[in-house]
Amino acid sequence: MNTDTLDKPVIGMVNGFDPSKAANLDPALADRIDRRTRLLGPAYRLFYQEPLTVDRGEGAYLYAPDGRDYLDAYNNVVSLGHAHPRVVEAVSAQMGKLCTHTRYVQDGILDLAEEMLPTFGGQIAENGHMMFTCTGSEANDLATRIAMHKTGKRGVIITSEAYHGTSHLTAGYSPSLGAKSPLGTWVRRVSAPDSYRRDVATLGAQMAAEVKARIEDLERHGDGIACFIADSLFSSDGIYSDPKGLLAPVAEVVRAHGGIMIADEVQSGFGRSGEAMWGYQRLGIDPEIVTMGKPMGNGFPVAGIAVRHDVVAPFGQDLRYFNTFGGNTVAIAAARAVFDTIREDNLLANAVRMGDAIRDGLRSLKDERIGDVRGVGLYVACEFVTDHTTKTHDAAIATACVNLMRKKGVLISSTGPGANILKIRPPLIFDASHVDRLLSTVEAALKEI
Incomplete structure (x- = not known):
């Protein structure tokens, strides 16, 4: 893969409004967009040629x-x-009762974690924990920090057009943010599993071979591999769902070199695939960490990770971590309403x-x-x-x-x-x-x- 040619529009601008074309709009709309730009600044983007x-x-x-x-x-x-009326009711009722952080003993967050953990299957279901954040970027940031601490390495391997967040750390391994958004020196990319242009029968083996080569390069430069992280439907790469079992050989290579598998379920989780609650469950892996984002609360700011005990234990012992309002009582009410509705409906x-x-x-x-x-x-x-x-x-x-x-x-x-x-x-x-x-x-x- 020639990564030197990957100069493309910033995410959100692929289908974005070009401010230089504002003169072509209805004057009232153009005025509103001008006001928006003046108040919110140039970094905010709008969808569509006519917003x-x-x-x-x-x-x-x-x-x-x-x-x-x-x-x-x-x-x-x-x-x-x-x-959604069920989410609206749950959020409204809880906001009228209590909205506070996780440093008090409360049953709501425990009940949700207890019901969600079995759905991940594998070792997370057997001996895992939930940790709550406000956004998917925070969840991926936290997951990466845990992986780096557990392994003592900092190398991160991603797919070529990946998007995993906008925090300083996650932007460093989100190439879809654009060629001018710098990637970390500790980041390596592998080709997306393009099932349209490549042989589906050998995609898993090809990806595993690329991952192995990138790990060896990381080791040569003194980083080693902390984790391989992938959106389970490779959304920014072009949406690839086949073959099932794709990541099994990748996981074998990553773990042989001491790395951790992170399944990014921000876009592909919570029943999106229809075949399973979590997208990675189609791909033949039992990840050490699973990350989730705002679909968890139907838009209310709630996200989080599910993580194996042995992976997070050193992090919890050695570092002081908290997320002031990740998993607050209102967020948990929203998440519970979403989770229950997906299953019951x-x-x-x-x-x-x-x-x-x-x-x-x-x-x-x-x-x-x-x-x-x-x-x-x-x-x-x-x-x-x-x-x-x-x-x-x-x-x-x-x-x-x-x-x-x-x-x-x-x-x-x-x-x-x-x-x-x-x-x-x-x-x-x-x-x-x-x-x-x-x-x-x-x-x-x-x-x-």
Whole structure:
């Protein structure tokens, strides 16, 4: 893999508004965007060539101030859909009762941890712990620190376009933040498991061989390997769900060199794959640490890690760690409502049915510009290419499709190193009517482009 060529847009700008085009907008909208830039600064980004103004949400829909609805097939943070009544009720009731940190004895956080830990299976279920944070970036930051402390090493291996957070540490191993966002000298990248361009049968062995080579390079430079961390659906790399068992040979290599496996479940966890509660459970590994993010609370700031006892014990003994409001009582109420709803409403099975319907519908379009449709559960990739033989990225079609669909009232985004892949990631409560609207809008957009 030639990492020197990986100069691409900043995350959030692949499908982003270009401020230099503000003169093309309605004057009232342009004024609001100017005010936003003046007050919030230049680092904040907006989606879509024509940014969207919203003032409320319900279920799978967002609503503009004029009442127009937009089908939200992208926003993974609200995993149960916008303003889910069960989460709203739980948060409101707990906020009216008590909102405080974890340094008092309280049953809510213990009850949630007790119910969640068995779902991870393996050694975490047998002898693991939960630690709560406010964001996925914090969770990945904490997991990496624990791995570094446990191993006494600092090397981190990631996939080529990975995104794992925006803290100083996690940004250092999130290449999808852009070529001008520096990676740590202790970071090494391996190729994404591109099941469209490479032989699926040998992907696991190829990735393991690359990982071994990167570990040897880290050892030569005096770092060694602390951990291999991967988003279990390789979201920023282009969304790859096959083959099952992909990471088993990788885990074997990592552990042979004393490293730790971290499964980043911020985007792929909580039933997103439909086949399991956690995405890594399809990939043939029993990770030492699992990280989670804001889908855990349907958008309320709650996240965390699940970690084996023997991995976190030295960290807990040697260091003073706390997260003032990670796992606060209101956050735990939100997380409990989400976790219970996923199980009681059988949303894993729904993710399988609706996800299969979306993929089948996209394939049935038989559009020559579509090179591949893939994914699992309610995580769908639709990749555009200029030629089926060379499989050359076609970012222009993807960008046009995303923005035309926004004009037609359906929200998705794009991803991948070539910005040529539609990223479709609906809430777990998506139903057949939502699928029909999504597919008909994709079809209409492609006909119009």
